Amino acid sequence: MFGFASDNTAPVHPRIFEAMQKANMGYYPSYGEDLLTERAVRLLCKLTGAKNAFFVHTGTSANILGMAPFLRPYNSVLCSHIAHINTHECGALQRATGARVLPILTKDGKLRTEDIRPQLNATGNYHESQPAIISITQPTEIGTLYSLAEIKELADFAHKHGLLLHMDGARFSQAAAALGINPEDMTSQQGVDILSLGGAKNGLMYGEAIVFFKHTDEIRYHIKQGMQLASKMRYIAAQFLELYGTDLWLELAGKANKMAKILEKGLDARGIKAAYPVETNAVFVPLNPATREKLLKKYMFYVWEEEKDICRLMCSYHTEEKEIEDFLAALDEAMC
Ligand SMILES: Cc1ncc(COP(=O)(O)O)c(C=O)c1O
Structure with missing residues (x-):
């Protein structure tokens, strides 16, 4: 969540x-x-x-x-x-x-x-x-x-x-x-x-x-x-x-960034375009109040710019593709 x-x-x-x-x-x-x-x-x-x-x-x-x-x-x-x-x-x-x-x-x-x-x-x-x-x-x-x-x-x-x-x-x-x-x-x-x-x-x-x-x-x-x-x-x-002292920082950060790209692609496929270029591990997208209210029942995320309906979705080194798939499925449901 x-x-x-x-x-x-x-x-x-x-x-x-x-x-x-x-x-x-x-x-x-x-x-x-x-x-x-x-x-x-x-x-x-x-x-x-x-x-x-x-x-x-x-x-x-x-x-x-x-x-x-x-x-x-x-x-x-x-x-x-x-x-x-x-x-x-x-x-x-x-x-x-x-x-x-x-x-x-x-x-x-x-x-x-x-x-x-x-x-x-x-x-x-x-x-x-x-x-x-x-x-x-x-x-x-x-x-x-x-x-x-x-x-x-x-x-x-x-x-x-x-x-x-x-x-x-x-x-x-x-x-x-x-x-x-x-x-x-x-x-x-x-x-x-x-x-x-x-x-x-x-x-x-x-x-x-x-x-x-x-x-x-x-x-x-x-x-x-x-x-x-x-x-x-x-x-x-x-x-x-x-x-x-090892490459761990690079490995973890690279993974977080990669997950954000995958999330962006999934959102884009649903016609939801990123509000800002996805260059690291954050994805900012507009989600209308009705959709996000439903989604917020299952997932916690922040409404970053209320007046533009822009929400922030963060990925981390721990994010897995399966979590993104599940999130996108929940989004599909929320958009119905
Ligand atoms: C850009 C940036 N700087 C500094 C901080 C400081 O974090 P802390 O909550 O550890 O004081 C944060 C935390 O979210 C951040 O996003």
């Missing part, structure tokens, strides 16, 4: 459980002073070309604490109007840093330099919040992708204007798998400064990483004060070592 509600609803991958089980032996130093955390940090730095990495429990905390060291209360973070930091983080950025989220209207969830430029008129005007960070989501909240050239353009633009580029990569693996590129290409090679690297939406039990391409000494204080310093860090590290 919850299979298409979110990739968060999928179970923990068995290999992740095994990795946690292996880490569950004897005593380890706490608060990230252990060997597994050291290895996991080294792994993420090598994989992405970063300077440092830290583990936290949630994607929201990765976003907020990743940006916190670079923000003053009079700053603003520029992002798409549908960015998670703007719509689904309950004002956490403002609460934690005092800085303002400044949403910019985007047609496909993607920020473009021409849309950002007018916001920079505020720079130097002490009556207005001062832009400090551009935050993009890769893939976007509607599953679309920035190309490498687009990321680079935004990074160059940010740096030219004295800003940083943050990437919310809650579904980073799905993006890299879809683009067929390695994590370094999508980040350090294009000039990304801060990355929130996801885990929970691709088979982990919990845990996200904040990956820094820019040096910060202050981050440890932000993490502790932000209530995200895990005493038993080794269990998050063990999960990341298993996911990103």
Whole structure:
């Protein structure tokens, strides 16, 4: 019933459980002073070309604490109007840093330099919040992708204007798998400064990483004060070592993306066209109220844009073709 509600609803991958089980032996130093955390940090730095990495429990905390060291209360973070930091983080950025989220209207969830430029008129005007960070989501909240050239353009633009580029990569693996590129290409090679690297939406039990391409000494204080310093860090590290230390991340993300394509094809065959290009593991389609009300009795999913009847159907590494067939059969019934 919850299979298409979110990739968060999928179970923990068995290999992740095994990795946690292996880490569950004897005593380890706490608060990230252990060997597994050291290895996991080294792994993420090598994989992405970063300077440092830290583990936290949630994607929201990765976003907020990743940006916190670079923000003053009079700053603003520029992002798409549908960015998670703007719509689904309950004002956490403002609460934690005092800085303002400044949403910019985007047609496909993607920020473009021409849309950002007018916001920079505020720079130097002490009556207005001062832009400090551009935050993009890769893939976007509607599953679309920035190309490498687009990321680079935004990074160059940010740096030219004295800003940083943050990437919310809650579904980073799905993006890299879809683009067929390695994590370094999508980040350090294009000039990304801060990355929130996801885990929970691709088979982990919990845990996200904040990956820094820019040096910060202050981050440890932000993490502790932000209530995200895990005493038993080794269990998050063990999960990341298993996911990103092998090809598991690619395998799982590739599967989720493939399932979304199959779902899109099945919907398309029924005359239901995707509202946005299906580039990763999300499928957004219009479903009229009568149909979706019937379907919602059997399947949980979100009505994403009420005014356009657009619903979000998410696939995950755990989605099977049979589940898609069953869902489509239920849809056929609901449309009668
Ligand atoms: C794009 C994006 N960023 C960040 C998050 C943060 O997730 P969490 O619920 O772990 O704070 C989510 C979760 O759905 C997300 O979709």
